[in-house]
Amino acid sequence: MHADASERIVPLEPRDHLVVEGEHELAEFLRDCDARGAACLPVGFASREGFGAPVDDSVRRVSLRQLSGVSRFAPDDLTCGVRVGTRWSDLLATIEAEGLTVESGPIHAAAHRSVGGVFAEAPPNPRGHDRGALRSQIIGLRAMDGKGAEFRSGGRVVKNVAGYDLCKLFVGSGGAYFAALELELRLVALPQAIACCRSKPMTRSDASALWLELRRTLPDTRSIDLVMKSEGSACVEFVVTGAPALVTARAKHDAFEVIADGKRAWHLAPEPLDAEPLVMRGRMRPSRIADFLKWMPLEARGRVHFQGAFSVGIDSNVPPGLETDVGFARVLRGPRGMLRTTLVDAAIETRLFGVFGTCFAPSRISFDTSTPPATTRASNHG
Amino acid sequence: MDFLASLLRRFPQGRVLVDTASKLAYECDGFPLHRRLPLAIVVPRSTEDVRDIVKLCNEHGIAFVARGAGTGLSGGATPGDRPTVVIALAGMREFVRFDPDDRVAVVQPGLVNLDLSVAILDSGLCFAPDPSSQKACTLGGNVAENSGGPHCFKYGMTTDHVVGVTIVTADGTIRRLQEGDGADLLGLVTGHEGTFGILTELELRLVPAPEKIRTWLAAYRDMSAACRAVSRIVGSGVVPAALEILDELTIRAVEASVYAAGYPQDAGAVLLIELDGSRLAVDTDTAVIEAILAEEPPLTLEATEDAEQRTRLWKGRKGAFGAMGRLAPDLYVLDGVVPRSKLERVLREICEIGRTHEVTLSNVFHAGDGNLHPNLSFDGRDPIQRARALEAGREILALCVREGGSISGEHGVGSEKLEHMEFMFAPHDIEIFRGVKACFDPKALCNPHKAIPTGTSCKEGASAKAPGVLGAR
Numbered sequence: 001m002h003a004d005a006s007e008r009i010v011p012l013e014p015r016d017h018l019v020v021e022g023e024h025e026l027a028e029f030l031r032d033c034d035a036r037g038a039a040c041l042p043v044g045f046a047s048r049e050g051f052g053a054p055v056d057d058s059v060r061r062v063s064l065r066q067l068s069g070v071s072r073f074a075p076d077d078l079t080c081g082v083r084v085g086t087r088w089s090d091l092l093a094t095i096e097a098e099g100l101t102v103e104s105g106p107i108h109a110a111a112h113r114s115v116g117g118v119f120a121e122a123p124p125n126p127r128g129h130d131r132g133a134l135r136s137q138i139i140g141l142r143a144m145d146g147k148g149a150e151f152r153s154g155g156r157v158v159k160n161v162a163g164y165d166l167c168k169l170f171v172g173s174g175g176a177y178f179a180a181l182e183l184e185l186r187l188v189a190l191p192q193a194i195a196c197c198r199s200k201p202m203t204r205s206d207a208s209a210l211w212l213e214l215r216r217t218l219p220d221t222r223s224i225d226l227v228m229k230s231e232g233s234a235c236v237e238f239v240v241t242g243a244p245a246l247v248t249a250r251a252k253h254d255a256f257e258v259i260a261d262g263k264r265a266w267h268l269a270p271e272p273l274d275a276e277p278l279v280m281r282g283r284m285r286p287s288r289i290a291d292f293l294k295w296m297p298l299e300a301r302g303r304v305h306f307q308g309a310f311s312v313g314i315d316s317n318v319p320p321g322l323e324t325d326v327g328f329a330r331v332l333r334g335p336r337g338m339l340r341t342t343l344v345d346a347a348i349e350t351r352l353f354g355v356f357g358t359c360f361a362p363s364r365i366s367f368d369t370s371t372p373p374a375t376t377r378a379s380n381h382g
Numbered sequence: 383m384d385f386l387a388s389l390l391r392r393f394p395q396g397r398v399l400v401d402t403a404s405k406l407a408y409e410c411d412g413f414p415l416h417r418r419l420p421l422a423i424v425v426p427r428s429t430e431d432v433r434d435i436v437k438l439c440n441e442h443g444i445a446f447v448a449r450g451a452g453t454g455l456s457g458g459a460t461p462g463d464r465p466t467v468v469i470a471l472a473g474m475r476e477f478v479r480f481d482p483d484d485r486v487a488v489v490q491p492g493l494v495n496l497d498l499s500v501a502i503l504d505s506g507l508c509f510a511p512d513p514s515s516q517k518a519c520t521l522g523g524n525v526a527e528n529s530g531g532p533h534c535f536k537y538g539m540t541t542d543h544v545v546g547v548t549i550v551t552a553d554g555t556i557r558r559l560q561e562g563d564g565a566d567l568l569g570l571v572t573g574h575e576g577t578f579g580i581l582t583e584l585e586l587r588l589v590p591a592p593e594k595i596r597t598w599l600a601a602y603r604d605m606s607a608a609c610r611a612v613s614r615i616v617g618s619g620v621v622p623a624a625l626e627i628l629d630e631l632t633i634r635a636v637e638a639s640v641y642a643a644g645y646p647q648d649a650g651a652v653l654l655i656e657l658d659g660s661r662l663a664v665d666t667d668t669a670v671i672e673a674i675l676a677e678e679p680p681l682t683l684e685a686t687e688d689a690e691q692r693t694r695l696w697k698g699r700k701g702a703f704g705a706m707g708r709l710a711p712d713l714y715v716l717d718g719v720v721p722r723s724k725l726e727r728v729l730r731e732i733c734e735i736g737r738t739h740e741v742t743l744s745n746v747f748h749a750g751d752g753n754l755h756p757n758l759s760f761d762g763r764d765p766i767q768r769a770r771a772l773e774a775g776r777e778i779l780a781l782c783v784r785e786g787g788s789i790s791g792e793h794g795v796g797s798e799k800l801e802h803m804e805f806m807f808a809p810h811d812i813e814i815f816r817g818v819k820a821c822f823d824p825k826a827l828c829n830p831h832k833a834i835p836t837g838t839s840c841k842e843g844a845s846a847k848a849p850g851v852l853g854a855r
Contacts, residue, residue: 074721074723076613076616076617076721076722076723077721077722077723077752078616078722079721099619133542135566135569136538136541136542145814149810150810151808151810151811151814152807152808152811153811153814155719155786155787155788155806156721156786156787157719157720157721157751157752157786157787157788157791158751158752159530159534159539159719159748159751159752159753159788159791159792160719160787160788160790160791161527161528161539161573161788161790161791161792161793161794161795162788162789162790162795162799162803162806162807163795163803163806163807163811163815163833163834164570164573164574164815164818164819164833164834165528165541165569165570165572165573166570166814166818167569168541168566168568168569168570168572169565169566169567169569169570171566171569172565172566173565173566176565177565188621189618189619189621190619191619192619212483216483219590219593219659219660219662219663220659220660220662220663242663242666242667243663243666243667243670245662245666246662246663246666249662250662283561285481285484285486286483286484287481287483287484307587308484345557345559345567347555348551348557348567348821348822349565349567351820351821352565352818352821354817354821355814355817355818355820355821356814356817
């Protein structure tokens with residue numbers, strides 16, 4: 001894990017953005033886009049602009065970074081409302097002062113990432129395998145459609161099934177459906193004690209066996225990651241939380257050493273993959289980890305989280321056949337642009353774009369470039 | 383060929399029911415205030431059967447609604463106000479696949495919730511969502527409604543435990559939605575209340591069965607003291623598996639029924655607290671809970687780690703709705719949610735609403751997450767009592783929303799709360815919801831007039847008064 005990754009975030013291709021000062025201005029901007037038939041893309045601090053589908057130069061970018069601040073904080077109810085342009089680190093500073101935090105994370109480069117951007121990107125998440133992943137942390141939202149009209153979904157309470165859950169449609173959307181303005185979040189108590197433990201480096205085969213074993217046998221963990229390092233080695237990391245006596249007992253594990261504890265362990269972000277030529281993300285069946293590793297080139301580095309969500313950086317071609325071989329896997333994003341994606345359901349998604357107005361840039365999540373870049377290094381597969 | 387003839391031609395005898403006796407069994411679900419006879423009931427066995435039924439409905443413009451065990455409490459599986467085919471999924475209850483290493487099970491939608499956990503008991507895994515009706519309700523219904531249950535305070539709602547679904551959408555297309563990166567259509571579909579299509583296969587996430595469980599029953603003089611104990615526990619950072627409260631009237635009804643659990647009958651409220659997890663985690667958290675309970679000692683306190691005793695303590699809670707039958711012939715179970723910190727005050731106001739409308743009102747609720755179940759007991763044969771119950775329910779849900787909460791925490795909107803959606807959502811919100819439904823169901827054939835007001839049904843906004851919409855018992 002990388003203790004201070006914030007300096008690693010650099011907007012890859014800075015572009016001109018309109019920075020709206022308020023919601024009224026955003027509504028006017030959206031109406032103007034609609035009238036001109038121009039596509040637009042909401043961004044926060046644009047730190048991930050180059051990380052995802054390439055967006056046509058004609059697409060007008062609008063930054064929501066000024067829509068910031070924690071708008072509502074109810075520590076007793078374990079909820080808060082936050083505007084999308086708020087820095088993730090500022091959100092944490094406010095809620096952690098009251099002993100609360102967000103279950104998902106850690107979010108790498110939190111000082112450079114907006115809350116809206118984090119949820120819109122929905123990076124693979126180490127924590128929350130037993131208490132709800134990133135997608136489960138938004139309990140309500142207020143947003144604007146392509147005509148600048150405001151709408152809501154969800155609410156401010158942790159349990160609510162009234163209306164369709166459009167929060168889910170925002171998480172991972174890349175901002176393709178609508179412009180979120182304010183999110184209502186579920187919070188959790190900061191654990192009393194936290195420890196992050198790491199094994200010694202070993203072969204990928206041994207590490208994957210250890211990872212599977214810990215998944216089966218080690219209770220009280222918040223995360224268990226298989227960490228792939230370059231040159232074919234790997235290790236296993238886990239985070240355990242709870243009462244101090246519990247954490248001390250669980251951290252005493254023969255093959256592991258404690259590499260961080262307390263809040264530092266909670267915020268210890270995975271190594272960033274921003275500089276990698278290609279980043280593959282997806283989800284696989286954990287039991288297929290051996291097959292997955294067979295596909296991975298030796299130089300590949302990254303992580304496989306408890307539930308099989310992975311994020312791996314490589315500088316070679318994506319192995320053909322990976323998706324079918326390991327089950328869930330989808331190859332999604334590269335810093336040089338989207339390599340290849342699979343629409344979840346093209347017919348439904350295309351109709352959904354129409355519901356919210358067509359001025360948003362649907363290509364952010366929904367196009368297919370069938371020709372991958374040239375291979376720069378051979379895969380170790382077959 | 384007309385619609386029914388086509389159905390009868392496609393499905394063998396006994397799989398299409400059109401006789402009145404059968405139709406009566408499907409005229410409503412667990413929300414008896416809305417009733418309507420279906421046009422027919424079809425009993426599919428496979429995804430392909432469901433596809434064929436839906437295609438026929440699509441060709442003939444016939445509405446259809448999925449039904450599992452019919453335990454829903456919001457009228458979600460009740461036939462609508464136009465000729466409707468009920469697709470009865472209770473027979474599709476195969477356990478398709480179990481992958482313990484991946485902690486997933488693939489099942490058909492008609493499998494009963496509890497049967498899944500029982501089937502995998504030896505693996506050390508279980509399915510966490512546990513609605514009170516888990517002995518009868520089906521997993522398809524749980525996913526369609528995004529069901530909760532006492533233990534979702536710790537484990538989350540059903541949506542947190544769904545990895546993938548197969549759904550037949552309204553045009554008869556079989557679609558597979560899976561958890562992954564990109565647009566989360568799976569999350570959108572979970573909780574659609576059967577309005578996007580028919581779920582025919584579910585891939586569900588399993589969690590380790592707890593190594594140890596410790597349950598307390600704390601009896602308090604009044605509701606306020608029980609609510610204060612809940613606040614202290616939640617504030618401590620300990621996450622119990624469940625925090626449930628039953629009020630005085632519920633305690634008396636339970637203790638007089640077959641669900642008697644030995645709750646102290648002189649108590650104003652009882653609080654059930656449950657910790658589960660590893661032995662070490664339960665042991666360390668037990669010390670915290672017991673210190674909190676000692677701060678304001680309850681009238682009586684019972685604690686157990688014994689499975690039989692635990693079952694007894696939960697018997698009263700799980701049987702509470704059944705025990706209400708002792709109070710009156712009909713029961714209207716509400717499902718409002720309020721921010722937990724407002725529980726105590728809102729409960730007082732709810733009781734006042736009950737008194738104003740002269741309705742027998744009792745409370746059983748998930749205190750940890752502020753999900754209230756005010757129960758209105760009445761005799762539906764008396765139109766005055768029925769109208770009072772409905773008006774009291776409307777006022778209670780309006781109160782929940784005014785206090786920052788919701789009209790439904792886990793039962794769904796169904797047909798019951800259509801007119802209450804305006805408490806929470808503006809007209810444009812509803813328009814967006816309608817647009818989303820149309821993406822899956824452009825002809826509005828799939829469980830129409832449920833979950834989202836369509837603005838086209840006479841019963842929306844007037845269901846409490848419209849003759850013929852409310853069934854008298």
